[in-house]
Amino acid sequence: MIRKFKFLPGTLDNELATGKYRSVMFNFTHGLGDAIDFYCNVLPVLEARYPDIKFGFSTHKGQEWLFGNVSSFEYDLAVHIGFECTEWDPSTEETKAERCLRCEIGIPLKQRDKYSLPIRFGSPLVGTHFFSTSSESLSCEEDVARKIWNRIEERKLIPIDTHFDREDAKIRNRPYPWEHRNVVDAHASIFNLVGLMGALGGFAGVASGNIWTAFCCLPPECILYIETDFPASKLTRMPIWSIKEYDEETVDNWISAIKRHAGLTVADEEA
Numbered sequence: 001m002i003r004k005f006k007f008l009p010g011t012l013d014n015e016l017a018t019g020k021y022r023s024v025m026f027n028f029t030h031g032l033g034d035a036i037d038f039y040c041n042v043l044p045v046l047e048a049r050y051p052d053i054k055f056g057f058s059t060h061k062g063q064e065w066l067f068g069n070v071s072s073f074e075y076d077l078a079v080h081i082g083f084e085c086t087e088w089d090p091s092t093e094e095t096k097a098e099r100c101l102r103c104e105i106g107i108p109l110k111q112r113d114k115y116s117l118p119i120r121f122g123s124p125l126v127g128t129h130f131f132s133t134s135s136e137s138l139s140c141e142e143d144v145a146r147k148i149w150n151r152i153e154e155r156k157l158i159p160i161d162t163h164f165d166r167e168d169a170k171i172r173n174r175p176y177p178w179e180h181r182n183v184v185d186a187h188a189s190i191f192n193l194v195g196l197m198g199a200l201g202g203f204a205g206v207a208s209g210n211i212w213t214a215f216c217c218l219p220p221e222c223i224l225y226i227e228t229d230f231p232a233s234k235l236t237r238m239p240i241w242s243i244k245e246y247d248e249e250t251v252d253n254w255i256s257a258i259k260r261h262a263g264l265t266v267a268d269e270e271a
Contacts, residue, residue, distance in 0.1 A: 012079065013106035016050055025056035025075035034083050034096070035063050040115045041097035045107060067118060122201045122262030126152050126255075127162040127214065129205030130226070131173035138206050140226045142176055147246045148204055148224075149179065155255045162196055162203075162210050164188035202258035207235060215240075221257040224250075 016024065026043075028035055039057060047055055056070040058078075072078040086092055086099050094102070102108045130145040132138035152159040161175040161182035175182045186192060193213055197203070203214040204224035214223050220238040232242040241254040 011106060012104065013049075015077075016046075016053065021053060021076045023054040023056065023075040024077045024079060025058055025070055025072055027058050027072070027078055027080045028083070029060055029080075030083055031061070032063055035059050035067065036115070036117070037095075037097050038081065038083060038100070039067065039118070041095075042100055042105065045101060045109055046105070049107065119263070121264065123199055124158045124262070125200045126157050126159050126258060127197065127200045127203040127205070127210070128152075128159055128179070129162050129203075129208055129210040130176070131163055132206055132208050133166065133173070134208075135229075138208070138228045139173065140206050140228065144226065144243075144246045145176060146178060147248075148226075148251060151248065151251050152204075152255065155252070155259075157201070157255065157258065160200075162193070162200075162205070164193060201262050202254070204254070211235070219261055222254075222261055224254045 015021075026038070028038060030038075035057075043055060043057065046053075054075075056075055057067050058064075058070045058072070059067050081100065082104060083096060083100050084103070086094050086096050092099070098110060128145070128149060130140040149159050159179075159181060161179040161184065163173065163175055163182065163184055164186060165174065165184050166188045174184050183192070183196065193210065194217065197210070197213045197217040200214075200218065202222040202224075203211065203218055204226060205211045205214065206226045206228055207230070211223070211225065215236060215238065220236075220240045223238075223240040225232045225235065225240050225242045227242055227244040231244075232240055241250055241257075243250050
């Protein structure tokens, strides 16, 4: 029979040591920082101490996307964790996790020094480059550019313009005013460009040095070529996406490919 366990300081460890429970759920109603702290520093101690007990971690505020959905009905015991602050307490050198282990759980141990999340996922950043620095005819029309940018945001990813303002550019361009996330005023260098591309999950752009850099840093299915003077076949034989006019179906397929490569599922789209 499932029951809530309201424990006194230090009694949870004693209760678990009785061997009565095969599964225990922690009801954790705190912020993301505390959730990561508990997951990384408290749960592993309990899992090592009680390898025969299945521990669940119930969170809220969207954190369940990261830690998983669990129900108290699946567990023998449901426990609420207070996770009291220590940051502003001058009387102790303990971290919050250490106080939780000692006072709430009953295990006086130092916290771990290794942090990892239960899942790994790729970058949500999607680079754009709508301008050529060599030929005006290669630049993308603003209407098409804005629709691509807006669709990236609508699909809950993060667009960022990757255009660096170089002194030696033949054509002097700057991102459109609505491209509020950009690197145009950052130092223009090959190091910064290649490093930025390597941090992206996907890329959409015209024929330029930026798309060639994307070819080297990203999977082809995560790249969208915006055709102006010539088709993608004049650039590469890689199976990249390509549009001449705005085509939402192609753009959506490209964004879905980015999400798949990042490890997101269809259900995650609503997270």
